[in-house]
Amino acid sequence: MIRAGIVGGTGYTGVELLRILSVHPDVEVAAVTSRADVGLRVDALYPSLRGYCNAVFVAPTVENLSACNVVFFATPNGTAMLMAAELLALGIKVIDLSADFRLKDVAEWEHWYGMKHASPALIDAAVYGLPEINRAAIRSAQLIACPGCYPTAVQLGFLPLIEQGLVDVRHLIADVKSGVSGAGRKAELATLMSETGESFKAYAASGHRHLPEIRQGLAIIAQQSVGLTFVPHLTPMIRGIHATLYGQLGDAQLADIQAVFEQRYADEPFVEVLPSAAHPDTRNVRGSNHCHIALHQPQGQNTIVVLSVIDNLVKGAAGQAVQNMNLMFGLAEETGLRQVALYP
Amino acid sequence: MIRAGIVGGTGYTGVELLRILSVHPDVEVAAVTSRADVGLRVDALYPSLRGYCNAVFVAPTVENLSACNVVFFATPNGTAMLMAAELLALGIKVIDLSADFRLKDVAEWEHWYGMKHASPALIDAAVYGLPEINRAAIRSAQLIACPGCYPTAVQLGFLPLIEQGLVDVRHLIADVKSGVSGAGRKAELATLMSETGESFKAYAASGHRHLPEIRQGLAIIAQQSVGLTFVPHLTPMIRGIHATLYGQLGDAQLADIQAVFEQRYADEPFVEVLPSAAHPDTRNVRGSNHCHIALHQPQGQNTIVVLSVIDNLVKGAAGQAVQNMNLMFGLAEETGLRQVALYP
């Protein structure tokens, strides 16, 4: 059994890790930390876990995590970078769901995240945990930077187009819609149900932290810098991300592009390319680790439209983290992640 | 492997059975019927099942089901009673999620369901599939009448009170709220999002088909007839039932009643009695087979308030059906049902 620790067990990605790991056949949840809730049973805070989790919150110290084989950071940005080195030194693998190790350019990270990076030496060692791109590197990694939710949906949608040179990478547009759980479990006016229910809006249209992460990922694929306009939106639902991606084609036609996508993802356990003319619903991936993708070329013009959906808390966070863990520990990649989406 | 058939695979209870059975370790989904969709892949209709289900819809004939060990009816009322006898004669176990075999009094059934019962001889043989009451009988049953969603939540809430004679059974009130998936997957004005979203209402306050079923169940426990007022409501969410139950106490005090409930359900894998003063949320059982119960005695007066919540499609339908199947086939009762609720 893999002994797993979760730092920051009281946010939505933390409880989602617990949902998955509590019934993972090869994992024992060995430690769950919460500075504010030390001594409280986890299932007292999260009654959904009654019958599945006997853990009690402990303080987030290296000592409390020292018996773990792997530690997940489901913390706000800026925490994992303070503890990762010490854990790695103990031979503990680290999977960071926050943004601390996602950007390779420290200066850019510090610009977007508004703080000094505490552990720049680890950035190079960190493997970006998108298995569809980095599977081999993930298998041997000690430190994983789990992709953000928006970057997962957007990169999986653009990936085959860019790999095959089918779109003009100078003019990419990602119009992306997220459920409100992406904002986290924080007492804030802006995400009250009275504020977000029955309403739709864009936010951070002038610049969002996931922009440089997406740009970095796409540039690696393209082997050149890319031009990207990224507008995130808040949609009145709890879970789900829907990316609508626009690119300018050269000569390629839809049927060929459909084939490219199907071939690229044929062996991927968690990416489904829907038939031509389909429209993926976020509900069909709710609670599952899958990404559903569909393609359109309106009126046969030279704009390709890619629709890419995930559950932001699963493939966009906790599920992808567990997928990484499975790879790092030599387990079958789908272990503990074979869950059908909750429809309706 | 148990070969399972599902008759009526296109409604919400049908697809919920598929969600559970597709990853059940001891089950192979051998046949899924839909008169309208013969020849279509199930996952073409339900993309949430892509990667989990290779079945193709077949016509609902006995022949198509004859290789099954168990057949689930996820059909409208009036269908199972037409096919059950023939399947049973082939040695196939039958689990009916509709109301056909729930009421022991044929005349009452015909009154509430507005049709002639086609198979009255089977009614006595049918075991009412509420494991918390009928576990032993279920193990040896050939035909199960799965309880309705409202009756499950209400009976589990009143059960310990009535068993112990703690409430006046002449004056019980069940004020129950359901998500809209309880209305099924039918094209109807009344359950459009524009009609039910952001709104709350009672319905069938003068008489609902689940009333006689609840009354029958409570009367069996009480060993006398009971007086029950049952008012169902529609709440703007998809899954979940919340029963608020009121009874008049004699001398009992809350602490003792709490102990009675905890003891009664101590060994039940799917019933959780929350601590005193708690309020169960339906979200904490969403997608899981659990029932959460909490007790209140406002101002120490003689009214006891029981709060009982389930997911109407799981413990109120498909999950409970699988729980029955596990018992009928000698499997561990929780097999395939260890799923943590989807929170948030």
Next chain:
Amino acid sequence: MIRAGIVGGTGYTGVELLRILSVHPDVEVAAVTSRADVGLRVDALYPSLRGYCNAVFVAPTVENLSACNVVFFATPNGTAMLMAAELLALGIKVIDLSADFRLKDVAEWEHWYGMKHASPALIDAAVYGLPEINRAAIRSAQLIACPGCYPTAVQLGFLPLIEQGLVDVRHLIADVKSGVSGAGRKAELATLMSETGESFKAYAASGHRHLPEIRQGLAIIAQQSVGLTFVPHLTPMIRGIHATLYGQLGDAQLADIQAVFEQRYADEPFVEVLPSAAHPDTRNVRGSNHCHIALHQPQGQNTIVVLSVIDNLVKGAAGQAVQNMNLMFGLAEETGLRQVALYP
């Protein structure tokens, strides 16, 4: 023109007052206070008011309100009682939407609200602002205690039954469901969309502050003390209250009770008694000042079920406050309140 001031203009009842008063033909909004937002345009905080409101937030001082003819308190409990006396002394009418002057028994108020009452001498002078009961007193009042949202829905539902002695007042049950805007505009975990969306729960089942207010109101009607069990619930929508009320009848039959209700409310501009067997939806009063009521006597037994719905922010707060203002200033009672509910 009536010069109106609003103290506490940044909560949901404050902005709802602005929604109504901005287009009220006889009112000029003369002052809107917010300690935190002094100097900010009101429509910068609430873009829904662009084009309707040129006001700028001012500090909540008596001086800033001294040119008003009427001041509304849309403040948390405990504020109006500090300022009311001084405003009244200036000849300014005061309409308090908070609970400060609702309970006539100071000790009980202090028990439920957990603070010392700062202005007990004014309690007797305050008129309880439920026009359907107190219209005459309201016309000549200087200080109005606006009813709470739950108390409005419950009292209007029970009123004719109790006035006519049709129910046993020792055993009343009010099972009431509220949208989340009732919790106010405060940064709190419990009312995040991720916490309350797609979920239903009871809260404060053991005792809620509106219980003594309802009990006081019903006792005045009954001219004796009443026994009431009141369980509030949170339903996943923004606006609306649905009260499901249960009482034990003597000999009365539904047709007679229906007539009693229709007669009692025949001249009330904002109470509609629906036809027998109807079920009111909260959506049909959303944004309007109306209360819709329907009656059921299930199976002809001796339990009467009253369904009573309002918009908690309108008839349950700001609309009722303006209805009181109209009466106090001799305007037609419906002035500025003729708005059809927003359906769908």
Next chain:
Amino acid sequence: MIRAGIVGGTGYTGVELLRILSVHPDVEVAAVTSRADVGLRVDALYPSLRGYCNAVFVAPTVENLSACNVVFFATPNGTAMLMAAELLALGIKVIDLSADFRLKDVAEWEHWYGMKHASPALIDAAVYGLPEINRAAIRSAQLIACPGCYPTAVQLGFLPLIEQGLVDVRHLIADVKSGVSGAGRKAELATLMSETGESFKAYAASGHRHLPEIRQGLAIIAQQSVGLTFVPHLTPMIRGIHATLYGQLGDAQLADIQAVFEQRYADEPFVEVLPSAAHPDTRNVRGSNHCHIALHQPQGQNTIVVLSVIDNLVKGAAGQAVQNMNLMFGLAEETGLRQVALYP
């Protein structure tokens, strides 16, 4: 008083017209038709109208409408074109909320709407009812083709950019999100709450009927044909449209463009240009006739992002129709439309 008739009074745009016209100071609702509900009181079908509307449904005949001064068609496509000529011949003004007279090119109309046009001779006479573009023509029109909901939001968002030649009209993108009321009041699986709640999806990405309407409108402004990719989405809320528009700039900078928009809409009663860097919420126009617009130029690059929101049933349908009526009858344009959005 203007005597108004509504043909098709049972859909969402019909009841929305009734919501507005019932309290319009210069209008008397003289006839409301519904083939299926002849003889039924309108407020029996729509209890939200109790106290506001005494009308009884009549059959949709010219005779029943002959006493009207204006007739609104809130009908499915293909109905207005059958009756308009006869009404116009009687001197009755006609305002069509359906698509029958929106496209000037009959062949294109017949292609997208899949039927033969019954009244092509009237198409030229019809004035496209977008007051922000066609105010003068509307004043003297006898027949108005009210714009679709998507076309209203998109055209108002692109209008100043195209008028001033600020964007490349060959590469426009409109990524637009609509609440489910846009799908109308029809019993359909696809718009059940269980199907659309808590989920997000694109639809008709390969071609939607509003595409040629938008293209026609933008081409008139641009005085050349335009290249437009239009992807509509369904968002889990009832009312509201949010258009996110992308265009490629030449040299223009955000501050200048902001000034262009503010100047263009300075005198428009129903278009509000928000301050730079704002993000309009659909909730802030819910139930009102306003359009809110905000501008972004991410990272100072050459892509301009316009955010444009309306209530699809008001500015996108019934409210705009009444705005047209006011102009046609010489009333102040805002008459009966001064309603603050319902927030929260």
